[in-house]
Amino acid sequence: MIELKYFVEQDFNQLIDWMDSPEFLLQWGGPAFHFPLDKAQLEKYLENANQEGTETLIYKVVDHEKVIGHISLGKIDRRNRSARIGKVLVGDKSTRGNGVGQQMMKEILRIAFDQLHLHRVSLGVFDFNAPAIHCYEKAGFTKEGLLRDARKSGNDYWSLWEMSILEDEWMVKST
Secondary structure, three states, rough: OOOOOOHHHHHHHHHHHHOOOOOHHHHHHHHHHHOOHHHHHHHHHHOOOOOOOOOOOOEEEEEEEEEEEEEEEEEEEEOOOEEEEEEEEEHHHHHHOHHHHHHHHHHHHHHHHHOOOOOEEEHHHHHHHHHHHHHHHHOEEEEEEEEEEEEEEEEEEEEEEEEEHHHHHHHHOOO
16 A cells, blocks of 8 residues: 655655656656756755645655655645646556556545545646546546647647546545
8 A cells, every 4th residue: 555755855866767758757747847857846846845834745655665656736725625636657667557546546635635625636637648547537537628739749749638526526436
């Protein structure tokens, strides 16, 4: 069983090692990061995170004391009771395809709905990432719409599915 622990500076090198191409970094971090990922970018990313009342919670994914992934809950809006999952990564390739993504979603949604008492959680996923889309749908997310040609990668444009889950859907899924 995995657990989410706050991402800290000691975790930077592992995450940097996982980002082996500009395309992979864009899939993980969106336009906020540039290749190659470095400590300065991660320091900025962590700058106002993981504090009382913060808008961003950043986690490493730990399985038996080994860091195997990363996930964040950002744009936390307590007034409107919403947030956005991002930076989802099962970085340890040997653990992919074993249900880790489902466990990550369950844990981050537990934080969002059970601890923060949010009403809506959203995420974006590129339309070609079929395994991630399947994982999110299995976790209870619904496709809301396709943002066509939302990101540029080299000479190509990538389309992005917007997905969300509401608290009542989580309650049904988590029981």
